[in-house]
Amino acid sequence: MTTGDGGIKATSENGLPAVVGRYNGDDQKIDYVYKVVVIGDSAVGKTQVLSRFTRNDFCFDSKSTIGVEFQTRTLTVKSKVVKAQIWDTAGQERYRAVTSAYYRGALGALLVYDITKRESFDHVARWVEELRSHADNSIVIALIGNKVDLEDKRAVPTEDAVEFAENEGLYFFETSALTGDNVEAAFFKLLEEIYCVVSKKSLNGDDRNGDFVTLSGSKIDVDGAPDLEISEMKKLSTCSC
Ligand SMILES: Nc1nc2c(ncn2[C@@H]2O[C@H](COP(=O)(O)OP(=O)(O)OP(=O)(O)O)[C@@H](O)[C@H]2O)c(=O)[nH]1
Ligand SMILES: [Mg+2]
Numbered sequence: 146m147t148t149g150d151g152g153i154k155a156t157s158e159n160g161l162p163a164v165v166g167r168y169n170g171d172d173q174k175i176d177y178v179y180k181v182v183v184i185g186d187s188a189v190g191k192t193q194v195l196s197r198f199t200r201n202d203f204c205f206d207s208k209s210t211i212g213v214e215f216q217t218r219t220l221t222v223k224s225k226v227v228k229a230q231i232w233d234t235a236g237q238e239r240y241r242a243v244t245s246a247y248y249r250g251a252l253g254a255l256l257v258y259d260i261t262k263r264e265s266f267d268h269v270a271r272w273v274e275e276l277r278s279h280a281d282n283s284i285v286i287a288l289i290g291n292k293v294d295l296e297d298k299r300a301v302p303t304e305d306a307v308e309f310a311e312n313e314g315l316y317f318f319e320t321s322a323l324t325g326d327n328v329e330a331a332f333f334k335l336l337e338e339i340y341c342v343v344s345k346k347s348l349n350g351d352d353r354n355g356d357f358v359t360l361s362g363s364k365i366d367v368d369g370a371p372d373l374e375i376s377e378m379k380k381l382s383t384c385s386c
Contacts, residue, residue, distance in 0.1 A: 176225040179339050180232065180250050181332075182280075184272050185257035186265040187236035190291040193322035194257060195233050198332050203323055210235045213247060222336045229336055231255075248279040252339045255331065257289040258306075260319065261298040266290075266306065273313055283346070285338045287331055290319040294326070 183191045192210050196202045199216040215232040234247055256272050258265040269288065276284060288310045290301060303319060310317035316338065318331040 174226060175219060175228045177340075177343070178228045178230055179252050179336060179343075180230050181253040181255065181335065181339075182232045182234075182247060182251045183255045183257060184234070184276070185236055185255075185289075186259070186262070186268050189236065189257045189259040189262070189265050190322045191236065191255075191257050192233055194255070194289065194291055194320060194328055195231055197322045197325055197328045199231065201325070203325075209237060220333075220336070222333075222340050225340070227336060227340070229332065244275070244279050248276070248284075251280050251284055252343065253285045253287070253335045254280065255287050255289055255335065256315070257291050258301065259292050260290045260301045261292055261295050263300040266301040269309065273315075283342050285316070285335055285342055286313075287316040287318060287335045288313075289331055290317075291322060293319045294321040294323045 183195055185191055187209060193203055193207055195216055196204065199218045210233055213232060213234045215230055217228055217230050219226060219228045221227070232247060232251070254276055256269060256276070258269050260266075273286070276286060288306060290303070290306050306317055306319075309315075316331075316334055318327050318334070320327040320331055322328060
């Protein structure tokens with residue numbers, strides 16, 4: 146798969162997608178590429194939250210994700226053009242062949258649970274642990290209670306999640322991929338906070354990772370690399386809509 150906007154493929158030495166930088170198809174210059182990962186139990190709506198954000202799309206008959214895929218959306222954050230490269234993988238344990246590789250270079254994480262499935266919230270602590278052991282310490286995490294359109298089936302009180310988020314230092318949003326409620330707000334907040342973390346790190350001179358997808362975000366040398374690229378692992382899951 147290409148990103149559909151005309152770039153060339155590049156792969157880094159470790160086999161991960163290398164972000165070299167790019168112009169968008171409409172010649173929009175990109176200042177930064179931020180890698181964000183989406184995690185959480187199976188069927189909580191990770192893929193649909195992502196589709197809502199990147200394509201303003203929703204699928205009722207969404208198939209479980211197999212492998213890893215990512216989608217992108219370019220937007221303006223604090224007057225900078227940021228390309229959010231958002232990685233999605235299976236919540237199902239048996240498909241989760243990824244750990245370190247998935248989290249490598251991630252600046253942000255969206256940890257999703259389903260407000261109608263108590264179990265998916267009970268597992269959130271485990272997901273936080275996984276993040277803490279595989280991702281960088283400074284990763285920005287947003288806890289997302291998805292499917293708020295199903296209020297009558299709610300099994301996780303908002304207060305429980307607020308308390309957990311406060312204790313763990315996470316941002317918290319309740320969303321609906323179906324209606325689109327709060328999806329933009331959650332992503333925007335996450336990206337803004339990433340911007341702040343990245344800016345602080347740059348100011349502190351704490352910018353030592355040689356990878357293109359770095360903890361300081363990917364600063365794009367747009368003049369030196371006019372035709373840039375990215376891309377991807379594999380896109381295996383499909384929506385049958
Ligand atoms: N009512 C409602 N249904 C949703 C919402 N988000 C997702 N769904 C449904 O929940 C089911 C699972 O959604 P997915 O996005 O595939 O879940 P996932 O977390 O990506 O699952 P895995 O890929 O297996 O890890 C699908 O039937 C979706 O249509 C939502 O906000 N509201
Ligand atoms: Mg999925």
